[in-house]
Amino acid sequence: xxxxxxxxxxxxxxxxxxxxxxxxxxxxxxxxxxxxxxxxxxxxxxxxxxxxxxxxxxxxxxxxxxxxxxxxxxxxxxxxxxxxxxxxxxxxxxxxxxxxxxxxxxxxxxxxxxxxxxxxxxxxxxxxxx
Numbered sequence: 733x734x735x736x737x738x739x740x741x742x743x744x745x746x747x748x749x750x751x752x753x754x755x756x757x758x759x760x761x762x763x764x765x766x767x768x769x770x771x772x773x774x775x776x777x778x779x780x781x782x783x784x785x786x787x788x789x790x791x792x793x794x795x796x797x798x799x800x801x802x803x804x805x806x807x808x809x810x811x812x813x814x815x816x817x818x819x820x821x822x823x824x825x826x827x828x829x830x831x832x833x834x835x836x837x838x839x840x841x842x843x844x845x846x847x848x849x850x851x852x853x854x855x856x857x858x859x860x861x862x
Contacts, residue, residue: 751838759816762809769806800861807852812845 747753776794779786793799819837822828828837853861 751835755816755838755841759813762813762816765806765809766813769809772802772806804849804853808845808849811848811852812841815841815845815848 776790779790794803819828819841822837828834
């Protein structure tokens with residue numbers, strides 16, 4: 733009798749993808765992105781403190797297309813992480829823990845994160861991004 737090579741514990745190949753799994757992974761990823769965004773903000777503040785030449789380099793980076801995409805991603809990560817954190821706080825009170833509520837809350841967080849992120853960018857740049 734030969735033994736089969738099977739995983740010792742469940743992993744991503746065993747589970748089917750569902751919103752609860754994706755929201756958990758996205759929450760962790762958004763937290764990591766926000767940590768890097770915080771470091772970038774420190775860099776921006778240091779450039780601001782080091783005078784016009786250093787600040788101009790950061791301004792040029794942040795107004796370029798890659799810079800704008802990174803700023804948009806950081807905004808989306810911040811909004812998503814905040815909303816999903818509020819969702820977790822609701823769960824901590826013992827509410828919305830049944831499966832239909834968990835799914836409704838997940839879809840609501842995704843929709844609200846998209847709407848709020850776009851709203852923030854439209855409010856910040858009413859004439860379009862430079």
